[in-house]
Amino acid sequence: MSRALVIGQGAAGLFASALLAEKGWQVTLAGRGAPAAAMSTGCLRSPPGNWRGTLLDILNRAGLHSAAGRRVGVSNLGTLFECALAPDICTWEEGNGPKGLSVIGVEGHPSLRPCLADAMLERQGVRSEHLHLPWKVPPDVPLASRFLDEGAWEVLARSMKEAREETVLLPSLFPLSDLHRVRWLEGHSGRKVLEAITPLGIPGQRFLEVLAGHAMKAGVSMRPGTRLVSLEMEGDRFRGAVLAGGLETRRLEADTLLLATGGALPDGMAISGRGLADPLTTFQVSTAGGPLQGGYAHRGHHLLLPSGREAANVFGAGDCLARSDRGYGGGLSEALNDAWAAVQAMEGP
């Protein structure tokens, strides 16, 4: 059985790890820190590739029912948000949207401001009204955004009952463990729930939690809280790596390395001057187009050595790769696309 070491616990790393494990690889996944996918909206803005069915299957089996196609939702600012693959609770199929929306906000909750969302929706021709839940949350708590008290859900259900419209737009309140609340709320209020599309909150984290759960079930050995500190190369071949976590470091051998780290952040790529530098200085980094386009140079997801030759058994996926354009909000689709392609490359012809 081939052993793969995957570095990076974001969308690209998790998806690739699961795919590899399902193909019979023995996979170790190391990574630290919340990845960009956890800060995303958990919705894909560019159309999925061949992996569309695979991803939908993973999401649906975890109970996060999702659909691909032309989907529309409402952002936490009240703007209409178009995407290509998203959960049902936050989007509808284009042309099948609700006639009107009642926006319910929690006072002090930064992720959905009902007055603003209401006004924005009206301007875009969506009939709407706004309501406030009658209690205050301290300013930092809402980012955790979890209704911790059973009573809170009951208050919310009662407020939903008073809504004029059939569909109610809510802040993102449903981590994976609370997804069953959606049906409960709908049953108790007779209204349909629409979750506002929200970055930096529960939706991105939930998406990632689904991928992580799937990778774990597929048999990936997860090493959260570890980071790559050095690589052992023999000519153009990767032999092993040293990982650090807590007060310890350990050496790990593998047959293949997949780098799926982030972009220009402290632990992924380091910005030096106006260019980018690989903290490990093992591979070629392209700075063409500036830091935002820069990253590891690669040929068919094979990383290149400074000499320009391909590293025999080192691959790349996700935000760490150099690319000519980076579509706004398209990172999640790109990461998954890369993971799929890198796995194909690792499997060989």
Next chain:
Amino acid sequence: MNSDRCIKCGSCLRACPVLGDARGALFPGPRATGVDAPRFPERADAGPSALMCTMCHACELACPSSITLTKAMLRLRSELKGPGPSGHLRMRENVRATGRTVSADFDEWVEEGNDILYFPGCIGLGRLTSMTRAASSLLTSLDIKHDISSRALCCGSPLLKVGALEEAANVKRSNMEVLSAYRKVVVSCPGCAYQLRTEYGLEAKHMVEVLRDLPLRSRAEGRWALQMPCHLKRGLGPWTAEDLVGILERAGVELVRIPEEDVCCGGGGGLPSGFPELAASMARSKVRAYERAGVEGVITACPFCCLNLRREGLRVLDISEAVSLNE
């Protein structure tokens, strides 16, 4: 300090188990205490609620910018004005009077000049004496002859957590006189192990590291879950945590793994003494998760986890009570 690297993503807030508890709503959160307070000292006086952190390191692991939030919070604690919660004052008084955070109930000292010292820690000596006896006899059965010194005092870790830097330096001085006479120190508490390694520079071994490669068998009948100690997994490191699982699996313990096993129980950071209601509420959430899993109880490797979860009626075994030598 590397707090300049904060990108305001809120990952630390979502990872924080205190903010995730209904009774923790007053805690300003890791960002306010770990990033904003060091940068804006004039706004830093958050009062005693800034102490409502269990030091579980979850925020630090979640931070994409590798900000050392726990370190920043520890420093803030030493700079806080005002008397602090009464439980913290009591703890400091205990240390001044007895050298330990709680007075020792244990009196079976072994001072025979062995070159290994078993260091049970304040909780092991004061509250969990049966764990201390179990650990000591397990070590003896494994042919690890050891002393248990009446002169070894609090390691200082809880003192740092309540901002008592001077007292922490004092106990370190007395402890060094005792500990330096030994070739090796074995500890049951991951907090003590972390403190002895990082602050004393000693090669202190946690019980898990001692038991790692030894032939053991389970003493735990039925299905048991795991309570992963924060200072074991996120302090000493993920490999020590893996070793704990490995030891139990090889010994034949029927382990039930649940996602909540990694979440802080609320027993650390001076929370049980400073904010007992919050510590109890966090423990109750964990107990509910374990009850849903339908297990006999949990196995852990931390006296603070033991104590805090037992208070809520859960059966908790320390690793040294869960395994024995396989003869």
